[in-house]
Amino acid sequence: MQLDVDLSVPKADRLAETLRLVRERADDHLVVLPELWLPGGWDYARWDEDAETLDGPTAQALAEAARDAGVWLHGGSIVERGDDGAHYNTSLVFGPDGALRATYRKIHRFGFDSGEAALMGPGADLVTLATPFGTLGLATCYDLRFPEMFRLLLDRGAEVLVVPAAWPARRVEHWRLLARARAVENQVFVLACNTAGSQAGLAQGGHSVVVDPWGEIVAEAGPEGRVLTAEIDTALVAKTRADFPVLKDRRVG
Numbered sequence: 001m002q003l004d005v006d007l008s009v010p011k012a013d014r015l016a017e018t019l020r021l022v023r024e025r026a027d028d029h030l031v032v033l034p035e036l037w038l039p040g041g042w043d044y045a046r047w048d049e050d051a052e053t054l055d056g057p058t059a060q061a062l063a064e065a066a067r068d069a070g071v072w073l074h075g076g077s078i079v080e081r082g083d084d085g086a087h088y089n090t091s092l093v094f095g096p097d098g099a100l101r102a103t104y105r106k107i108h109r110f111g112f113d114s115g116e117a118a119l120m121g122p123g124a125d126l127v128t129l130a131t132p133f134g135t136l137g138l139a140t141c142y143d144l145r146f147p148e149m150f151r152l153l154l155d156r157g158a159e160v161l162v163v164p165a166a167w168p169a170r171r172v173e174h175w176r177l178l179a180r181a182r183a184v185e186n187q188v189f190v191l192a193c194n195t196a197g198s199q200a201g202l203a204q205g206g207h208s209v210v211v212d213p214w215g216e217i218v219a220e221a222g223p224e225g226r227v228l229t230a231e232i233d234t235a236l237v238a239k240t241r242a243d244f245p246v247l248k249d250r251r252v253g
């Protein structure tokens with residue numbers, strides 16, 4: 001769901017609207033939300049007050065919505081207040097029973113024109129998760145620029161890379177290019193879910209994409225907030241690798 005993260009709309013209203021959209025999905029879906037869609041990926045002055053634990057109110061609300069709809073829900077990311085007192089940009093994935101099946105702390109923090117590198121701790125663990133849609137490999141936004149991370153996810157069996165983001169409009173062509181590159185080089189699906197609208201004065205790029213293992217764009221949003229849907233057949237991963245077995249020719253790693 002390419003959410004328009006308009007931070008002038010009260011948080012409770014944005015949460016309610018997003019949960020309503022999740023509950024509209026049918027039960028054979030994997031629903032993906034963007035990075036930091038509730039606190040705002042760019043309003044980092046508010047991250048401390050918005051920090052929550054993994055069983056906090058946002059996680060609980062997402063778990064209930066996943067269970068009510070019977071969907072797998074990648075809930076995008078929250079500002080996690082870790083047990084060690086540090087904050088992390090943490091993604092949460094819920095099963096259709098509402099159970100928290102995986103969490104991923106963003107490994108590569110963005111430090112260029114964002115406070116993230118100073119305010120969030122770095123994640124240390126690669127995360128994959130077996131689902132009916134194939135084995136998911138989890139990454140977040142800036143991670144997309146680091147191909148070595150995706151090779152490691154590939155080696156752990158990832159077939160569908162899920163990348164929530166708050167990627168700005170001014171570099172949206174990098175986003176589109178890198179999403180396709182990660183799909184082509186690893187022969188995987190890439191589900192790249194961005195924010196739309198404007199956050200803290202920064203135009204967001206939109207253009208969420210679903211890319212298949214051949215690098216073809218199966219579905220792509222425009223710049224506006226919307227629900228983007230696509231049907232994916234995970235068998236295409238094995239077929240692409242069999243038809244064009246480039247991964248067998250790796251010499252390093």
Ligand SMILES: O=C(O)CCC(=O)C(=O)O
Binds near residue numbers: 143166174
């Ligand atoms: O790499 C980029 O251009 C954007 C990254 C970003 O916005 C983020 O990781 O929050």
